[in-house]
Amino acid sequence: MRSECARLIAELAPGDLDMVFFTNGGTEAIDNAVRLARGHTGRHKVLSAYRSYHGATGTSIGLTGDPRRWANEPGAPGAVKFWGPYPYRSAFHASTPAEECERALEHLSNVLMVEGPHTVAAIVLETVVGTNGILVPPDGYLAGVRALCDKHGIVMVCDEVMAGFGRCGEWFAVDRWKVTPDLITFAKGSNSGYIPIGGVIIKRAIADTFKDRVFPGGLTYSGHPLACASVVASIGIFKDERIIEHARELGASVIGPELAKIAAKHPSVGEVRGLGVFWAIELVKNRKTREPLVPFNATGADAKPMVELMGACKKNGVWPFAHFNRLQVTPPCTTTADEAREGLAAIDQALDTADRYATG
Secondary structure, eight states, X not given: OXXXXXXXXXXXXXXXXXXXXXXXXXXXXXHHHHHHHHHHHOOOXXXXXXXXXXXXXHHHHHHOOSGGGGGGOSOOTTEEEEOOOOGGGXXXXXXXXXXXXXXXXXXXXXXXXXXXXXXXXXXXXXXXXXXXXXXXXXXXXXXXXXXXXXXXXOEEEEEOTTTTTTTTSSSSGGGGGTOOOSEEEEOGGGTTTSSOOEEEEEEHHHXXXXXXXXXXXXXXXXXXXXXHHHHHHHHHXXXXXXXXXXXXXXXXXXXXXXXXXXXXXXXXXXXXXXXTTEEEEEEEEETTTTEXXXXXXXXXXXXXXXXXXXXXXXXXXXXXXXXXXXXXXOOOTTOOHHHHHHHXXXXXXXXXXXXXXXXX
């Protein structure tokens, strides 16, 4: 069952990613991807974005950029942060997605320059940033990261624990941009989280590094037959019921257009963005200044507008995920068009609560 599961996953993966190392979940997948990269390159530094979440174990929490990292510091040495693209709140004063792409890549190149690219084992990034904003990379960005990695012999690791297996309307989100990383991490999306499983899909050249020497990793329950069986069954259902295609169409024809209507109606909505069944509503006090509805990592009284908004959503029968000043619209890949419209209508009504805080 383990070999059949690996075969099916490798067949879905892009390029020559044709080996699978199984773990018990996403955070362990990231930890072992870093081990693979360090072992392959003989280098120690790993770059990751500030707006990111990669897990809660030792290495992965150190690579995480959001405040969940703080209580775990100091972490393992070698973790270096950079700013990824975020056109709505550009760190690079960009005015178009193309400018954002160009300037974000220039920034990453400069970070590599001052860190010493010969010391960098891997660049780890969420293909589409999940918890920290559903940040869809501008066209050309992932290809640019791929080019930088190729130039300096760095392993490109795409974290698809959230973005993979249909969430972005593709088997893997990288497929949308036709980019092949060296390693892809996956987990709950592969079997809807029914049984703990995760893994790293590995490029042949990296797998060959460990042909003649032992890989310094592994877990007791890696590739558990029951977990692997659940993935095999799930992949079959994905194919039989055309769930990937459904998720893509649901985003393009229902969620995206309905969110655009919501954005036009509510002054508290600064931006909506996403793809497939992976979307965010960014909430602001002022559309012109883009002041967030609540501050970064708000607590207590500062978080009151979002607390009230979530209360209104729950009262209307829907419970979206909220993070800082954002509501995330991430329904199951099997959600029907009517169910999506019903949930979005509830959010639409609840946003009247947030509008009371809008000043422009």
